[in-house]
Amino acid sequence: MSINNILVADDEESMRWVLSKALRKKGFNVELARDGNEALRLIKENVYDLALLDIKMPGMTGLELLDRVKEERSDLFVVIMTAEASMKNAVEAMKRGAYDYLTKPFDLGVIDAVVEKVSRAREMTSQVSLLKEELKDRYQLEKTIIGNSPAMREVYKTIGKVAPSDVTVLVQGESGTGKELIARAIHYNSKRLGKPFIPLNCAAIPKELLESELFGFEKGAFTGATERKLGKFEQANGGTIFLDEIGDMPLDLQAKILRVLQEREITRTGGNQSIPVDVRVVAATNQDLEESVHNKQFREDLYYRLNVIPIHLVPLRDxxxxxxxxxxxxxxxxxxxxxxxxxxxxxxxxxxxxxxxxxxxxxxxxxxxxxxxxxxxxxxxxxxxxxxxxxxxxxxxxxxxxxxxxxxxxxxxCFSNMEKMESGDVHAMVLEQVERPLIRFVLEKTRGNQVRAADILGINRNTLRKKITELGIELRKE
The missing domain is CATH 1.10.8.60 (Helicase, Ruva Protein; domain 3)
Incomplete structure (x- = not known):
C-alpha cells in the first residue's frame, strides 16, 4: 500500500516550504498546517497516509497532537520532528505511538528514507490485516461449524459472548463432536487472532512425556535432551493453547496446570527459572469431569478454574x-x-x-x-x-x-422410558452386565489362565479373582 497523501505541520514557514517542495517533486499530495489545531482539523476532515509533525508548535504541541491523532486515526503513521535532540523527547514520542523521530536539521535524503520506510510498513500492515481477515473468514462459525439446531444456536451464542475476552473455556462432548473446531472458532474470533493456536491431545502422549511437551525442557534435563526445547505453553505465548482430552491428564500434572492458570508462568523441565506466559486456555474432554472429581481422578480446584465458561456439544444423534x-x-x-x-x-x-x-x-x-x-x-x-x-x-x-x-x-x-429408571442402580447394573461377558470372554481365550487374563484386562490377579466370585463366573475345567 503506497503513500499518496502527506500532512506537514510546522510553525516554521521555511520548513513547510522545503518539505512540501521536496515531497511534491516526488509525486505526493502535500497539505500544510501552521500549528497543532489546524493540523488536527485537517486530519479530521481528510485522509492522510503520513503526518510529519513538529514537536514545538503554538497552541498544541506535536506530542499533544500525536495523542489526539491516535484517538482520531489510529492507523495514521506519524513522524515527529524536533530541533531538541533529547532522549526524553525521543522516548516520549515513541511511547505515545510515533512511528519515527527526526532531529532537525536533516537533509532531504533522510525524509526520502523515512517515506520509503513508512511505505513498506504500510504494505506489511495491510498484508497482516488481509491475513487476519482471511483467517477470521475461514473460521466464521457458519462456514466451519455446521448446524442450525437449537443446541448449536446456543453454542454459537456462547462463542460470540466469550471469544472477545480471555476467559477460560471448557468444551465438553463425545469424541467426534467437533470440540477442536469450537476452540479454533473462539481463537479466530478473539483479539488473539494472528497469534499462535497450539493444540495438544493430552490422551495421545505418554504420561512420562506429557510434562516436557507442555512446559519444554532445558539442555541436559534428561538423557537425550541435547538442546533446549520450548513447550506448548511457550509456543502459544500471546495466543491460545487447546488442551484436548484434559480428563486423561495425570493428577500430578494437573497441579502444575493449575499453577500456570493462577500464576501465568511456567518452569521448563530441568530448569529453575519461572517464565511468564500470556496464554488463553481452552480445554476439552469427552468425560464427565464432575464424576471424575467425585472419584478423586480429577482435581476439584482445577475443574473450577477450567469450567469458567462451559460449552456442551450434544452428540449428532440428538x-x-x-x-x-x-x-x-x-x-x-x-x-x-x-x-x-x-x-x-x-x-x-x-x-x-x-x-x-x-x-x-x-x-x-x-x-x-x-x-x-x-x-x-x-x-x-x-x-x-x-x-x-x-x-x-x-x-x-x-x-x-x-x-x-x-x-x-x-x-x-432397555431405558427408553426414563420414568422406569430407578435412581442409584443403573450405573452398577450396566457395569455388571458388561463386565461379566468381558471377563468370561477373556478367560475363555486364555483357557482359564487367570494371570494372563488379568494382564490382558489391565487389573491385578486378586481383583480378577474377586470379580469372578462377585459376578458368579464359572471357571472352565480342563
Whole structure:
C-alpha cells in the first residue's frame, strides 16, 4: 500500500516550504498546517497516509497532537520532528505511538528514507490485516461449524459472548463432536487472532512425556535432551493453547496446570527459572469431569478454574436435523479436496444418513461421506452407496455395529422410558452386565489362565479373582 497523501505541520514557514517542495517533486499530495489545531482539523476532515509533525508548535504541541491523532486515526503513521535532540523527547514520542523521530536539521535524503520506510510498513500492515481477515473468514462459525439446531444456536451464542475476552473455556462432548473446531472458532474470533493456536491431545502422549511437551525442557534435563526445547505453553505465548482430552491428564500434572492458570508462568523441565506466559486456555474432554472429581481422578480446584465458561456439544444423534446440512457441507468439501465433480445425495440416502445413530458423531459422518464419494462412480449417491449403515440399522445385523454402537442401541432399548429408571442402580447394573461377558470372554481365550487374563484386562490377579466370585463366573475345567 503506497503513500499518496502527506500532512506537514510546522510553525516554521521555511520548513513547510522545503518539505512540501521536496515531497511534491516526488509525486505526493502535500497539505500544510501552521500549528497543532489546524493540523488536527485537517486530519479530521481528510485522509492522510503520513503526518510529519513538529514537536514545538503554538497552541498544541506535536506530542499533544500525536495523542489526539491516535484517538482520531489510529492507523495514521506519524513522524515527529524536533530541533531538541533529547532522549526524553525521543522516548516520549515513541511511547505515545510515533512511528519515527527526526532531529532537525536533516537533509532531504533522510525524509526520502523515512517515506520509503513508512511505505513498506504500510504494505506489511495491510498484508497482516488481509491475513487476519482471511483467517477470521475461514473460521466464521457458519462456514466451519455446521448446524442450525437449537443446541448449536446456543453454542454459537456462547462463542460470540466469550471469544472477545480471555476467559477460560471448557468444551465438553463425545469424541467426534467437533470440540477442536469450537476452540479454533473462539481463537479466530478473539483479539488473539494472528497469534499462535497450539493444540495438544493430552490422551495421545505418554504420561512420562506429557510434562516436557507442555512446559519444554532445558539442555541436559534428561538423557537425550541435547538442546533446549520450548513447550506448548511457550509456543502459544500471546495466543491460545487447546488442551484436548484434559480428563486423561495425570493428577500430578494437573497441579502444575493449575499453577500456570493462577500464576501465568511456567518452569521448563530441568530448569529453575519461572517464565511468564500470556496464554488463553481452552480445554476439552469427552468425560464427565464432575464424576471424575467425585472419584478423586480429577482435581476439584482445577475443574473450577477450567469450567469458567462451559460449552456442551450434544452428540449428532440428538441433533439429527443438522445431518442434511452436514452431508451437503462434507460433499462440497470432499469433492473439492479430491478434485472430482460435485456429487449429491438422493432423498433415500439423506433419510438413511439422518436416521442412523452416529456413535462416532461428525467424524464418523465425514468418513462415511468420503467413502461414498470415493467408491461410487455416479454423481448421485443413493442409499446403496452406504451399505454399512443399512446393515447396522437392519434387524439381525448387530454384528456390523461397533461395540459402542451396540451398547448405545441396547441402552436406548432397555431405558427408553426414563420414568422406569430407578435412581442409584443403573450405573452398577450396566457395569455388571458388561463386565461379566468381558471377563468370561477373556478367560475363555486364555483357557482359564487367570494371570494372563488379568494382564490382558489391565487389573491385578486378586481383583480378577474377586470379580469372578462377585459376578458368579464359572471357571472352565480342563
Amino acid at each position: 441433533r439429527k436435523e443438522d445431518v442434511p446440512l452436514l452431508v451437503q457441507y462434507f460433499l462440497t468439501k470432499i469433492c473439492a479436496e479430491l478434485e472430482v465433480p460435485q456429487k449429491r445425495c438422493s432423498a433415500d440416502a439423506i433419510k438413511l444418513l439422518t436416521n442412523y445413530s452416529w456413535p462416532g458423531n461428525i467424524r464418523e459422518l465425514e468418513n462415511t461421506i468420503k467413502r461414498g464419494v470415493i467408491l461410487s462412480p455416479d454423481p448421485l449417491l443413493v442409499a446403496s452407496d452406504f451399505p454399512g449403515l443399512r446393515n447396522r440399522q437392519s434387524e439381525g445385523k448387530g454384528e456390523e455395529l461397533s461395540l459402542e454402537g451396540i451398547v448405545d442401541l441396547k441402552l436406548r432399548g
